[in-house]
Amino acid sequence: xxxxxxxxxxxxxxxxxxxxxxxxxxxxxxxxxxxxxxxxxxxxxxxxxxxxxxxxxxxxxxxxxxxxxxxxxxxxxxxxxxxxxxxxxxxxxxxxxxxxxxxxxxxxxxxxxxxxxxxxxxxxxxxxxxxxxxxxxxxxxxxxxxxxxxxxxxxxxxxxxxxxxxxxxxxxxxxxxxxxxxxxxxxxxxxxxxxxxxxxxxxxxxxxxxxxxxxxxxxxxxxxxxxxxxxxxxxxxxxxxxxxxxxxxxxxxxxxxxxxxxxxxxxxxxxxxxxxxxxxxxxxxxxxxxxx
Amino acid sequence: xxxxxxxxxxxxxxxxxxxxxxxxxxxxxxxxxxxxxxxxxxxxxxxxxxxxxxxxxxxxxxxxxxxxxxxxxxxxxxxxxxxxxxxxxxxxxxxxxxxxxxxxxxxxxxxxxxxxxxxxxxxxxxxxxxxxxxxxxxxxxxxxxxxxxxxxxxxxxxxxxxxxxxxxxxxxxxxxxxxxxxxxxxxxxxxxxxxxxxxxxxxxxxxxxxxxxxxxxxxxxxxxxxx
Numbered sequence: 001x002x003x004x005x006x007x008x009x010x011x012x013x014x015x016x017x018x019x020x021x022x023x024x025x026x027x028x029x030x031x032x033x034x035x036x037x038x039x040x041x042x043x044x045x046x047x048x049x050x051x052x053x054x055x056x057x058x059x060x061x062x063x064x065x066x067x068x069x070x071x072x073x074x075x076x077x078x079x080x081x082x083x084x085x086x087x088x089x090x091x092x093x094x095x096x097x098x099x100x101x102x103x104x105x106x107x108x109x110x111x112x113x114x115x116x117x118x119x120x121x122x123x124x125x126x127x128x129x130x131x132x133x134x135x136x137x138x139x140x141x142x143x144x145x146x147x148x149x150x151x152x153x154x155x156x157x158x159x160x161x162x163x164x165x166x167x168x169x170x171x172x173x174x175x176x177x178x179x180x181x182x183x184x185x186x187x188x189x190x191x192x193x194x195x196x197x198x199x200x201x202x203x204x205x206x207x208x209x210x211x212x213x214x215x216x217x218x219x220x221x222x223x224x225x226x227x228x229x230x231x232x233x234x235x236x237x238x239x240x241x242x243x244x245x246x247x248x249x250x251x252x253x254x255x256x257x258x259x260x261x262x263x264x265x266x267x268x269x270x271x272x273x274x275x276x277x278x279x280x281x282x283x284x285x286x287x288x289x290x291x292x
Numbered sequence: 293x294x295x296x297x298x299x300x301x302x303x304x305x306x307x308x309x310x311x312x313x314x315x316x317x318x319x320x321x322x323x324x325x326x327x328x329x330x331x332x333x334x335x336x337x338x339x340x341x342x343x344x345x346x347x348x349x350x351x352x353x354x355x356x357x358x359x360x361x362x363x364x365x366x367x368x369x370x371x372x373x374x375x376x377x378x379x380x381x382x383x384x385x386x387x388x389x390x391x392x393x394x395x396x397x398x399x400x401x402x403x404x405x406x407x408x409x410x411x412x413x414x415x416x417x418x419x420x421x422x423x424x425x426x427x428x429x430x431x432x433x434x435x436x437x438x439x440x441x442x443x444x445x446x447x448x449x450x451x452x453x454x455x456x457x458x459x460x461x462x463x464x465x466x467x468x469x470x471x472x473x474x475x476x477x478x479x480x481x482x483x484x485x486x487x488x489x490x491x492x493x494x495x496x497x498x499x500x501x502x503x504x505x506x507x508x509x510x511x512x513x514x515x516x517x518x519x
Contacts, residue, residue, distance in 0.1 A: 029296050043297060050303050066347070105306030108349060108369045115299045115418045117309040123300070145300060152299035162310045162417030164340040164395040170417075215344030217307040268395070269340045289346070
């Protein structure tokens with residue numbers, strides 16, 4: 001991938017050729033791994049099937065190991081069926097499906113990390129909601145999934161994607177940016193528009209702390225996947241409308257890295273600050289681990 | 293560049309790619325280096341790894357890896373009971389590895405019937421891992437691509453003989469690292485390969501005079517299972 005290191009490289013590559021973004025990413029990966037691009041596409045189709053299945057299993061409900069979360073995806077989707085909703089079916093489904101994946105994750109069910117397990121909801125949640133609402137088939141949806149994966153890989157080349165290193169911005173922020181890029185691609189955005197969708201989304205998650213109650217990937221992670229899914233939809237919507245990120249995506253990623261470095265350890269997955277250290281957060285932790 | 297399949301992936305059991313999947317892979321690497329069934333597993337956990345161990349199932353995942361489970365194995369949640377049933381002793385304790393250590397660092401000590409191994413590794417996000425020490429030797433290993441580790445007596449010609457065995461097979465060496473404790477003392481070689489080395493060549497490496505042990509790490513932690 002000598003030629004494809006940054007988002008600027010990607011826009012350049014897209015400009016000079018006729019290949020769409022998903023083909024650029026698959027060709028690069030195929031060359032690196034010495035396997036046919038079509039074989040990779042097949043692997044993505046298989047992963048998409050696991051993703052859809054994790055949404056389905058998540059919607060069925062059930063509590064997490066700690067008993068702290070579970071059933072919210074089902075609540076959101078059932079409320080939607082009643083018809084009285086704010087934001088329309090696409091929005092309601094994107095929220096419910098993103099939460100569903102994280103609920104399944106909190107039960108130690110099988111999910112596909114995207115880019116991490118704690119941020120695994122937005123990519124499948126938003127892409128599945130869009131594909132259902134617009135009647136997009138799996139083969140076409142997977143093209144958006146490849147673009148999302150490629151965007152994540154470009155970020156990961158410059159930033160460590162973990163709450164411990166960069167806070168939640170480096171997990172859910174990146175997951176939402178990946179989803180925004182995939183959504184913009186499926187909605188017909190050109191390569192620059194897709195990159196702006198990701199940049200607009202990521203910059204609106206900067207500074208997001210990783211402060212999980214009792215150290216679990218449950219509160220606020222599960223519901224937050226539903227909320228950051230909204231940012232991904234907003235990123236795609238605004239970029240397709242012609243809104244441009246003043247700060248280029250590569251620089252937004254650099255800003256994310258520097259903010260992550262500046263964050264105290266207490267807000268990077270250690271459960272030593274933020275929501276985890278509120279009176280209620282402490283009580284939950286103490287009850288769970290029988291600390292007196 | 294990082295693989296797209298590491299970003300949209302791994303397919304894994306929750307709840308945390310760093311603390312569950314990464315932890316599982318780290319001890320899976322230790323198991324691959326031990327090359328026999330463990331009878332005892334000791335884990336020392338640093339910082340974030342120690343603080344959120346139970347909530348993230350890190351304890352179960354570490355033991356699951358030592359039992360040879362992959363990250364998508366639904367038995368990970370039962371790993372502690374499975375280990376007890378097999379008579380494998382395991383202990384966890386927090387250890388402050390200092391401000392420079394990655395927050396998700398763990399030292400893994402596995403003991404089998406005939407040998408022991410110790411590694412120090414970190415889970416660096418999204419299920420990706422890095423091994424930083426093997427039996428006290430500083431290394432940098434991702435365990436994604438085919439890799440050979442040689443422990444041997446420091447003497448002239450070892451690098452040449454090892455690379456000749458690999459070169460004869462037409463396999464390209466992607467990168468390598470050579471270290472020693474002191475002149476004529478125990479030495480260590482890490483050889484990253486573009487393709488897995490056939491068994492007979494590994495056997496030839498093992499028969500080289502002065503070689504103590506040879507380990508094969510072939511895509512233990514993800515990498516390219518696709519053919």
